[in-house]
Amino acid sequence: MPHVIGTAGHVDHGKSALVLALTGTDPDRLAEEKARGLTIDLGFAWSSLPSGREVGFVDVPGHERFVHNMLAGVGGVDCALFVVDASEGWRPQSAEHLAILDLLGIATGVVALSKVDLVDDATRASVTEAVTARIAGTSLAGSAIVPTSAPNGLGLDELRATLDQALDRVPEPPDRGRPRLAVDRVFSVRGSGTVVTGTLIGGTFRSDVEAELLPIGRRVRIRALQSHGRPVAIADPARRLAVNLAGVATDEVTRGDVLVLPNQWRPTTTVDCRLRCLASAPAPLRGRGAYLLYAGAAETATRLQPLDTHEVRPGEAALVRLHLEHPLVLDLGEPVVLRDTGRDETVGGGTVLDPFPVGEVHGTTARVRRVEELEAREAALRDDDRAGLLGLVLAERGSVARADLSMLVGAGAEPVQGMLAAAVEAGSAVGSRGLAWSPAAWDAARTAVLEAVRRHHKEEPLAPGLPAQAARRVAAAAPHVAAHPGGPRGSGGGTDGARGTGRSGAAGGGAGGSSGAGNAGGAEVVDALLREGRLILDGAAVRLPDHGVQLDPAQAKARARVEEAVAERGVAALTEADLAALGADRRLVAALCRQGVLTALAPGLYVGARVLDQAVAILRREFPGDRTFTASDARETLGTTRKTVIPLLEFLDRAAITFRSGDKRRLSPPG
Numbered sequence: 085m086p087h088v089i090g091t092a093g094h095v096d097h098g099k100s101a102l103v104l105a106l107t108g109t110d111p112d113r114l115a116e117e118k119a120r121g122l123t124i125d126l127g128f129a130w131s132s133l134p135s136g137r138e139v140g141f142v143d144v145p146g147h148e149r150f151v152h153n154m155l156a157g158v159g160g161v162d163c164a165l166f167v168v169d170a171s172e173g174w175r176p177q178s179a180e181h182l183a184i185l186d187l188l189g190i191a192t193g194v195v196a197l198s199k200v201d202l203v204d205d206a207t208r209a210s211v212t213e214a215v216t217a218r219i220a221g222t223s224l225a226g227s228a229i230v231p232t233s234a235p236n237g238l239g240l241d242e243l244r245a246t247l248d249q250a251l252d253r254v255p256e257p258p259d260r261g262r263p264r265l266a267v268d269r270v271f272s273v274r275g276s277g278t279v280v281t282g283t284l285i286g287g288t289f290r291s292d293v294e295a296e297l298l299p300i301g302r303r304v305r306i307r308a309l310q311s312h313g314r315p316v317a318i319a320d321p322a323r324r325l326a327v328n329l330a331g332v333a334t335d336e337v338t339r340g341d342v343l344v345l346p347n348q349w350r351p352t353t354t355v356d357c358r359l360r361c362l363a364s365a366p367a368p369l370r371g372r373g374a375y376l377l378y379a380g381a382a383e384t385a386t387r388l389q390p391l392d393t394h395e396v397r398p399g400e401a402a403l404v405r406l407h408l409e410h411p412l413v414l415d416l417g418e419p420v421v422l423r424d425t426g427r428d429e430t431v432g433g434g435t436v437l438d439p440f441p442v443g444e445v446h447g448t449t450a451r452v453r454r455v456e457e458l459e460a461r462e463a464a465l466r467d468d469d470r471a472g473l474l475g476l477v478l479a480e481r482g483s484v485a486r487a488d489l490s491m492l493v494g495a496g497a498e499p500v501q502g503m504l505a506a507a508v509e510a511g512s513a514v515g516s517r518g519l520a521w522s523p524a525a526w527d528a529a530r531t532a533v534l535e536a537v538r539r540h541h542k543e544e545p546l547a548p549g550l551p552a553q554a555a556r557r558v559a560a561a562a563p564h565v566a567a568h569p570g571g572p573r574g575s576g577g578g579t580d581g582a583r584g585t586g587r588s589g590a591a592g593g594g595a596g597g598s599s600g601a602g603n604a605g606g607a608e609v610v611d612a613l614l615r616e617g618r619l620i621l622d623g624a625a626v627r628l629p630d631h632g633v634q635l636d637p638a639q640a641k642a643r644a645r646v647e648e649a650v651a652e653r654g655v656a657a658l659t660e661a662d663l664a665a666l667g668a669d670r671r672l673v674a675a676l677c678r679q680g681v682l683t684a685l686a687p688g689l690y691v692g693a694r695v696l697d698q699a700v701a702i703l704r705r706e707f708p709g710d711r712t713f714t715a716s717d718a719r720e721t722l723g724t725t726r727k728t729v730i731p732l733l734e735f736l737d738r739a740a741i742t743f744r745s746g747d748k749r750r751l752s753p754p755g
């Protein structure tokens with residue numbers, strides 16, 4: 085299994101010299117680097133260790149001015165080669181680089197005590213002791229310390245063997261079926277076009293597949309893959325990779341972009357984290373401060389919003405919402421590093437607990453609830469309990485598009501569908517066609533629809549029911565108040581209401597967007613109620629099963645008068661005014677149309693429904709087969725007026741009972 089080793093340590097301490105000695109490749113490629121004897125940007129090399137294991141090296145600059153480049157390279161590293169110059173001892177960027185490795189949770193490393201050719205044994209011993217003390221209490225605590233001298237090869241075999249042993253302890257890199265490559269270098273190769281490099285994590289890449297560059301959202305094609313100088317057809321996680329891309333120009337890609345497979349990732353600008361302020365930080369982390377956030381190979385300015393405290397004091401940790409200036413592609417559990425923009429120093433970092441938080445956190449109630457949610461997420465992430473995360477996501481959002489679940493839970497699409505099926509089985513989730521729901525949200529949406537229909541029946545007893553479109557809207561807008569460990573969520577209150585209406589959220593119009601079911605979700609709720617027989621579809625309306633149109637005594641009398649008038653008049657249209665004179669207002673007329681008493685020939689013009697059938701029968705008898713007739717033929721045959729016969733024939737035309745050609749008509753074949 086391939087691994088990636090990243091160097092770290094103060095400027096000039098011998099990092100690049102060691103990489104050159106271990107791999108035969110000088111990682112300093114830039115002319116300026118060679119001229120100044122200083123690493124400016126990331127360097128790359130590879131080699132095999134005594135066990136035969138292949139390793140890639142990312143060589144970082146030690147100079148304090150280039151810490152941002154160091155941060156861009158250290159992202160996907162799974163083992164640190166931490167270099168301390170025996171003749172200089174511990175220096176400021178020794179401390180800063182160690183803090184960064186610690187914040188990123190890089191738990192495997194080897195310390196190379198370099199330039200031991202320049203010091204006596206006593207100095208070597210005292211620097212070793214000092215380094216041991218410095219790394220104690222960090223993720224590199226207890227790492228082996230190997231004395232080396234790159235120019236004369238001293239200690240290099242031991243360093244190789246020690247790195248090999250350290251890599252034995254690196255856990256298998258997770259393959260979640262959601263590969264991601266943080267681009268740390270872009271260049272073009274004559275004849276091949278754009279090539280990006282980076283460390284692949286979270287899944288495999290294949291050549292000749294569609295991919296997506298984020299945050300720009302550009303579809304590209306992976307033309308070819310190369311790892312450690314050789315072409316590969318498939319690349320596993322935790323490996324340095326060069327990817328030849330079709331469909332994008334070199335100058336359209338920059339360091340910090342992320343190469344992923346389509347529809348698996350989305351950039352975000354709001355992120356909830358557990359953030360730690362370094363004990364060495366000169367000031368607490370504050371909402372007013374200006375910071376830069378580093379994740380993967382990307383960086384952006386960010387504002388902090390502490391959630392469970394006012395400020396994060398040195399040596400302490402807190403839950404903090406980050407408001408990013410530029411969108412980043414972040415995963416659940418992703419480590420991030422924070423630098424103070426003004427002081428230009430690393431001041432903290434932590435772990436992403438929610439890359440797509442829903443709604444804003446204003447006011448104490450919302451804050452307390454959010455803190456509880458984030459603590460629950462933290463516990464689930466600690467245990468890598470993705471099924472638990474699924475439950476939390478549903479509880480927070482009410483309903484989620486099935487297609488977004490994988491991203492929100494941070495697991496592959498297939499395992500997530502399995503988790504959802506198990507949750508549905510256990511009654512802790514509900515699945516509709518395109519959505520997954522918390523049971524509480526599902527019930528709330530259904531109850532809201534049934535209530536709305538009931539209310540409509542009461543307000544409009546003559547109407548067949550609530551228009552289905554309106555019912556879907558009611559379901560879509562239902563506040564998806566989710567069940568919560570601390571008790572049910574309040575239904576009032578500004579923030580609660582806002583949560584229900586599904587505010588824009590953080591996912592760039594995507595997964596972070598709506599906590600509501602949205603239009604599709606509304607339709608799914610109504611469909612479910614129809615399938616279960618809780619609602620009946622009546623034309624374009626939905627009604628409760630026991631709803632029938634009820635006429636009050638006055639309306640029943642008016643209906644009798646209308647029926648009488650219709651029978652008396654024969655084929656003669658009634659206007660709204662005629663019907664009003666009989667006591668039938670518009671609503672009653674609409675109900676009488678639905679009840680089969682009247683038929684509307686045109687807006688505001690009615691005939692008796694049975695009269696219409698009789699008229700058609702008469703016309704068929706008089707003009708059988710293909711016999712044509714004019715409007716006045718029909719008027720005479722039916723014994724009616726021009727005022728009635730024209731709209732009547734136009735009605736029959738529309739119903740395809742008659743066909744018109746010029747001023748002649750014929751009847752359609754019966755049946």
Ligand SMILES: Nc1nc2c(ncn2[C@@H]2O[C@H](COP(=O)(O)OP(=O)(O)OP(=O)(O)O)[C@@H](O)[C@H]2O)c(=O)[nH]1
Pocket residue numbers: 093094095096097098099100101102121122123124144145146147167198199200201202232233234235
């Ligand atoms: N005597 C001696 N000199 C060394 C040793 N390792 C490196 N050097 C020298 O120290 C200088 C700095 O070494 P680099 O490898 O460039 O240091 P670096 O840590 O990569 O420096 P940055 O990348 O700029 O942070 C060079 O002149 C090296 O030749 C060593 O073990 N012994």
Ligand SMILES: [Mg+2]
Pocket residue numbers: 099100101122123143144145146
């Ligand atoms: Mg260097």
